[in-house]
Amino acid sequence: MRDLSIVLWKEVKEMLRDKKTLLMVILTPIVTLPFMGVVLVYLPAVQEVVIAVIDEDLSEASIGNFSVSSQSIALFLRDYLTHFGFLTTSEETEVAQVILKIPVGFVANLTSYEHQASVILVKRLGSPRVDQAVAYVELLLNHISRIVSEAKVYNLGKLANLTVKTEAVLNPIALRTVALTPAGRPAEAGEELRLYLSRMLAVSLAFVTTPAASYIADSLVGEKERKTLEKLLSTPISRTSFILGKSLAASLVGLVGGASSVVGAVLLYLAPTVVHSANVAKYVSPEVLVVLFCSSYTSILVSLSISLPIVLRSPSIRAASISSASVIGIASVTYLASLFVNLDELRVPMSILLAIPYASLASAVIRTSLGELLRAVAYLTYSLVFSIVLILASTKLLDPEKMVISRV
Amino acid sequence: MRLSNSVVVRVLNLRKSFGKREVLRGINLEVTEGEVFGIVGPNGAGKTTLLRIVAGLLKPSAGEVEVLGFRVPKDVDKIRRFVSYLPEEANLYGRLTGFENMKLFAMTYFGSKNIDEIVRLGVSIAGISEQDLKRKAETYSKGMSRRVAVASTLMVKPRLAILDEPTVGLDVVSARYVREIIKQFAKEFGTTIIFSSHNMFEVSKLCDRVALIHSGRIVAVGSIEQILADAGAGDLEEAFVKLAGGENA
Numbered sequence: 159m160r161d162l163s164i165v166l167w168k169e170v171k172e173m174l175r176d177k178k179t180l181l182m183v184i185l186t187p188i189v190t191l192p193f194m195g196v197v198l199v200y201l202p203a204v205q206e207v208v209i210a211v212i213d214e215d216l217s218e219a220s221i222g223n224f225s226v227s228s229q230s231i232a233l234f235l236r237d238y239l240t241h242f243g244f245l246t247t248s249e250e251t252e253v254a255q256v257i258l259k260i261p262v263g264f265v266a267n268l269t270s271y272e273h274q275a276s277v278i279l280v281k282r283l284g285s286p287r288v289d290q291a292v293a294y295v296e297l298l299l300n301h302i303s304r305i306v307s308e309a310k311v312y313n314l315g316k317l318a319n320l321t322v323k324t325e326a327v328l329n330p331i332a333l334r335t336v337a338l339t340p341a342g343r344p345a346e347a348g349e350e351l352r353l354y355l356s357r358m359l360a361v362s363l364a365f366v367t368t369p370a371a372s373y374i375a376d377s378l379v380g381e382k383e384r385k386t387l388e389k390l391l392s393t394p395i396s397r398t399s400f401i402l403g404k405s406l407a408a409s410l411v412g413l414v415g416g417a418s419s420v421v422g423a424v425l426l427y428l429a430p431t432v433v434h435s436a437n438v439a440k441y442v443s444p445e446v447l448v449v450l451f452c453s454s455y456t457s458i459l460v461s462l463s464i465s466l467p468i469v470l471r472s473p474s475i476r477a478a479s480i481s482s483a484s485v486i487g488i489a490s491v492t493y494l495a496s497l498f499v500n501l502d503e504l505r506v507p508m509s510i511l512l513a514i515p516y517a518s519l520a521s522a523v524i525r526t527s528l529g530e531l532l533r534a535v536a537y538l539t540y541s542l543v544f545s546i547v548l549i550l551a552s553t554k555l556l557d558p559e560k561m562v563i564s565r566v
Numbered sequence: 567m568r569l570s571n572s573v574v575v576r577v578l579n580l581r582k583s584f585g586k587r588e589v590l591r592g593i594n595l596e597v598t599e600g601e602v603f604g605i606v607g608p609n610g611a612g613k614t615t616l617l618r619i620v621a622g623l624l625k626p627s628a629g630e631v632e633v634l635g636f637r638v639p640k641d642v643d644k645i646r647r648f649v650s651y652l653p654e655e656a657n658l659y660g661r662l663t664g665f666e667n668m669k670l671f672a673m674t675y676f677g678s679k680n681i682d683e684i685v686r687l688g689v690s691i692a693g694i695s696e697q698d699l700k701r702k703a704e705t706y707s708k709g710m711s712r713r714v715a716v717a718s719t720l721m722v723k724p725r726l727a728i729l730d731e732p733t734v735g736l737d738v739v740s741a742r743y744v745r746e747i748i749k750q751f752a753k754e755f756g757t758t759i760i761f762s763s764h765n766m767f768e769v770s771k772l773c774d775r776v777a778l779i780h781s782g783r784i785v786a787v788g789s790i791e792q793i794l795a796d797a798g799a800g801d802l803e804e805a806f807v808k809l810a811g812g813e814n815a
Contacts, residue, residue: 160678161674163678164670164673164674164678167670167678168659168662168670171661171662171666172659172662175662175702176661188742215681326755361637383661384657384659385653385655385656385657386656386657386658386659388618388623388651388653388656389651389652389653389656389671389715389719390674392621392622392623392649392650392651392653393622393646393650393674393675394643394646394647394674394675395674398641411665454648556622557802559623559625560592560623561625562623562624563584563624564619
């Protein structure tokens with residue numbers, strides 16, 4: 159215990175004086191998280207896409223009392239697309255990424271009972287926002303299609319002297335989708351956005367882990383590089399205290415990183431509110447912040463516990479540094495994967511991924527957001543136990559000979 | 567088995583290999599209490615490996631090493647309580663002050679209580695002003711760093727101090743100061759000191775007895791006068807060349 163406090167004393171002094179690294183541990187989540195929110199939520203919405211809606215038909219016709227003109231359709235499309243944040247034009251231009259041509263004969267076909275009207279949609283590849291624009295155009299055309307269909311059905315019914323309910327003809331099967339949370343309660347409006355943001359929080363664990371894991375690797379490898387290790391290992395300090403002292407110091411870094419990630423998370427939820435008037439701040443809950451804090455802290459401990467045996471057994475400092483970078487890489491990729499998939503819902507054999515503590519920690523954050531706190535606690539506990547066991551096992555792995563003769 | 571009080575280090579037929587490369591090839595030597603014992607040899611002769619084994623950092627591949635009656639590697643935890651080791655080119659913790667570096671090494675031997683006296687001794691050995699010792703060690707010159715490092719090694723009054731090339735890379739004035747503090751400390755406290763160097767002049771100034779080491783073997787051991795007489799040489803450098811087998815040794 160005495161030895162442990164001595165190593166911890168040294169590590170804390172060094173850590174507090176390494177202001178740049180400490181600042182990185184604090185600032186990385188605080189800066190990166192809201193930035194990620196802005197990039198993923200706001201930027202795609204404001205990226206400029208020019209849509210040309212060109213009316214080559216310039217005609218009008220009617221279905222019974224319902225009159226249709228190509229100009230009104232083009233105007234309707236341009237108005238709504240502008241409302242959705244796209245730039246529109248009525249002329250064919252070089253800058254247009256999406257071009258919708260209403261060809262000659264369109265209105266005649268649209269109002270006929272024998273022909274199908276068609277439009278030509280041209281899109282330039284290369285931007286997800288263009289795909290989004292195309293999706294909006296398709297949505298609006300479907301809407302127009304629907305209105306025209308209703309008019310035709312109504313008119314046919316009138317001609318046949320039948321009472322026709324348009325829905326019964328056009329949509330004989332009504333589909334009502336009810337969204338439930340995994341806990342089984344009806345999902346509130348905005349629940350999907352809440353889930354999306356919680357996935358971002360899971361990804362954000364990578365930003366906490368990366369600087370902290372680098373700090374941990376440096377605290378071991380750096381002792382060798384700075385030629386301080388050999389003297390410390392020759393003193394009466396026990397090997398267990400040496401490892402546990404460094405681990406405790408790293409866990410202090412974890413506490414700092416965890417607190418920063420909570421601040422970053424609050425900013426993440428506030429960023430879209432400020433820049434995009436999307437009120438997502440209401441989705442911040444104390445449970446999510448507490449679990450995020452615990453996950454950030456545990457993520458750092460996990461990185462330490464995985465790095466320790468690798469660093470302690472590496473034949474050279476360079477090998478140790480590369481191994482540590484690999485651990486950071488695995489953590490980052492695992493957290494990134496949680497953006498696209500529920501890592502705790504995979505089938506065998508991929509379900510083995512959950513054994514990677516990073517996957518459990520990402521799942522803990524997402525599950526908390528979905529109201530499954532007990533499941534989140536189970537994931538957190540697993541990761542915590544995993545890291546503690548590995549750290550304790552690593553105390554047996556410290557071989558001064560390997561550390562001393564390892565190449566720089 | 568415990569050694570007699572007068573023998574602090576005994577090395578018997580010590581061999582050490584790293585993979586296929588044999589670095590020590592049957593070393594035999596004894597260091598007695600209170601003497602300043604020099605290990606002299608060119609770079610790559612095996613000096614550092616020998617000292618690391620005596621300090622308990624490396625394990626012998628074969629042979630026996632006993633320090634203060636304790637065996638290496640079995641009893642290294644006990645050995646480390648009585649031995650203080652300064653590795654070659656060891657640095658201070660740059661973000662700690664000179665004071666804090668000394669405090670750290672004092673604490674590793676005596677815990678955090680009652681170490682003021684030990685640190686005070688360190689300050690007097692280092693011969694650096696208190697104002698300078700309050701600065702971060704990363705701002706020190708190489709000479710100042712080495713003085714604090716040597717002071718940290720000696721201030722804990724170990725029964726055996728092992729100093730691996732403590733003056734290497736220092737300017738003439740700093741090297742002279744370090745030699746002086748080692749000499750003065752050994753005289754004042756009677757601490758056994760093993761001192762390695764490739765500088766024959768330095769060793770002849772400082773050591774009671776020396777061992778000349780070449781390619782992992784001891785080629786001569788004894789007092790400087792004895793070695794010079796046996797080799798029929800005028801100085802230690804000439805003796806080394808003769809004993810090691812010529813100019814290309």
